Amino acid sequence: MSRIEARFAALAKQGRAGLVTFVTAGDPDYATSLAILNGLPAAGADVVELGMPFTDPMADGPAIQASSLRALHAGQRMTKTLALVREFRESDQATPIVLMGYYNPIYVYGVDRFLADAKAAGVDGLILVDLPPEEDEELCLPALRAGLAFVRLATPTTDDKRLPTVLKNSSGFVYYVSITGITGAAAPDTSKVTAAVVRIKRHTKLPIAVGFGVRTAEHAAAIARGADAVVVGSALVEAVRQSLDAAGKATARTVKAVTELTAALSAGVRSARRVAAE
Amino acid sequence: MKVQQPNSLRLGPDAGGHFGIYGGRFVAETLMPLVLELERAYSQAKDDPAFKAELEYFLKHYVGRPSPLYFAERLTEHLRGAKIYLKRDELNHTGAHKINNVLGQILLARRMGKKRIIAETGAGQHGVATATACARFGLECVVYMGIVDIERQKPNVFRMKLLGAEVRPVTSGSKTLKDAMNEALRDWVTNVESTFYCIGTVAGPHPYPMMVRDFQSVIGNETREQIMLAEGRLPDSLVACIGGGSNAMGLFHPFLDDTGIEIYGVEAAGKGLATGEHAASINGGKPGVLHGNRMYLLYDDDGQIIETHSISAGLDYPGVGPEHSWLHDMGRVTYLSATDDEALKAFQLLSTLEGIIPALEPAHALAKVMELAPNKPKDHLMVVNLCGRGDKDIFTVAEHLGGKL
DSSP states (O other): HHHHHHHHHHHHHHHHHHEEEEEESSSOOOOHHHHHHHHHHTOSSEEEEEOOOOOOOOOHHHHHHHHHHEEHHOOOOOOHHHHHHHHHHEEEEEEEEEEEEEEEHHHOOOOOHHHHHHHHTTOOEEETTTTTTTGGGTTTHHHTTTTTTTHHHHTOOOOOHHHHHHHOOOOSSEEEEEESSSSHHHHHHHHHHHHHHHHHTOOSSEEEEEESSSHHHHHHHHHTTTTTTEEHHHHHHHHHHHHTTTTTTOOOTTHHHHHHHHHHHHHHHHHHHHHOOO | OOOOOOOOOOOOOTTEEEEEEEEEEOOOOTHHHHHHHHHHHHHHHHHHHHHHHHHHHHHHIOOOOSSOOEEEEEHHHTTTTEEEEEEGGGGGGSSBBBHHHHHHHOOOOOOOOTEEEEEEEEESSSHHHHHHHHHHHEEEEEEEEEEHHHEEEEHHHHHHTTTOOOOEEEEETTSHHHHHHHHHHHHHHHTTTTEEOOOOSSSSTHHHHHHHHHHHHHHHHHHHHHHHHHHHSSOOOEEOSSSHHHHHHHHGGGGOOOOSSSSEEEEEEEOOOGGOOOOOOOHHHHEETTEEEEEEEEEEEESOOOOOOOOSSGGGOOOOOOHHHHHOOOOOOOOEEEEHHHHHHHHHHHHHHSSSOBBBBHHHHHHHHHHHHHGGGGTTTTOOOOOOOGGGGGHHHHHHHTOOO
16 A cells, blocks of 8 residues: 555544645755655644745746745755655655656656656655646656556546546546635635535545645635645745745744644644544 | 658647647646637637638738738848848738737637637737737737836837736746746636637647647748749748747748748847857757647756846747747758847848838848858848837847937
């Protein structure tokens, strides 16, 4: 059983939804980013989504764009992102890590070399924003052959007719993008999201994680009632930004800012399923 | 990389939108159903005589097509070589070739019932063309433009506003065309049901590269007829500037299978290829994936997109359309580059010799004509696509020449 499967099986056993936290690799610098990563599981992150920074993140809002640029300015690159995962794995063998980003840095690194290095580093899955099922031969199929999960995004525009295409080579979990928009945009309508999750579940046995626009513990709790996991990203990288000094450098508060918000979100997610279960 | 040529170079793309390894549909899932819907709608419209007739009507009576094919007699005398013809697409309504494609896409958007149009723009020519067509058909229009380009193309910003469009300044990244396209894609993904994204060049996810090429091919199709009338034969060479590559593809495509014709695309070498400050994606880049397609792209060894430089806002883009990328690999088109300084010289030369002030974009093509033409015999027919007029550039040029207006 893969780390992702094991984690979602454990969550199901506990009768609660999981918290998926997104942070950008190397934001605001490598050492701080590693400290954040190491602090996430204890703070309540069930799955870690690690952003591979890219200069042109077309599906991301201002918070994640800025986070990507901070990381790049601090010298982050693909080899360092994989190193970050490797170092994290030295102390944590259980928490799944899913790399999220855009295709060009992987294409340039070389698909086969990337998959081998990612697998060796301890990566469990990939989410590629700009690789729809129509481009499965690029990375999805090679990733599946290499033993990495390929987590697909389903969106409000993915209708019942298209869902089977999207789900066909999906693995690990399905990431439901709760709004038509970019990351960190307006909060989704909870009832619509729950209905969408029900709709997708008719087509797949994979767990459904819901993300885009979830910022607060209350909101995470509301979404958690109808999903297998809640993804929070923009709010966390925004917490990183707010903790920085005037020169944009990490401060003593940076790691804490992220882990404290994670703990609050986790409490929200955990409380929700308990309420629902009672 | 040279590959064996198929019988025709005009058959692409394949069903997935590929020209060889280039093209494709590298977009977020949110957009994918819309991209497929656009492909269906375009495929139906293309075969509909009513759509074709409507487009032809507007191209003739609103744009002023056909644009003349003009024998540049004094430029020819000056360069003492090839007989140079200028395809005068700068005489189109709105002053550039961009309107050819925009009208096609706007008529398509109307068929699809879309009421809101978004566009990205660099030099502002595509933005002005889009704002113009939206005014004509009563559609809401939002144009994304980098603040660097807003500064250097002020006349076009004002024109867009006069035409009733909203110009949204883009402050992310290099604050030029690439970033305007990122913002337009973010808008599209947010307003996906109501909005039609009118892309200005032969790039983006399939079907855009094919569709924009088809709409721009009116340039090459007219040229074929006009040169036959003027000279009784096809030209010996074609020259056009390349940013994303829409004017070039429009001129080149109808001639791709005429293998005796030399075809030259001219990229922006900025301050020189060796300086790294340029926008020559083919001459200085490698295959990569951005903005929905694989193409020659400028990036660093980590795959991060490099900020480009060109005096011409319309060429200041790190990629080039997938069909050009493929034609380069096939060896069918020769891709050259011209620096800012070379373009400025050509800009002045055409102004003083022919009384035509070209845009800085085709000034890059003219810069290479100044090198190519003198080495050709006098009976060599060379067609240059004069794809835009220079009114928008007079402030930039004045500044570079050390004066102020």
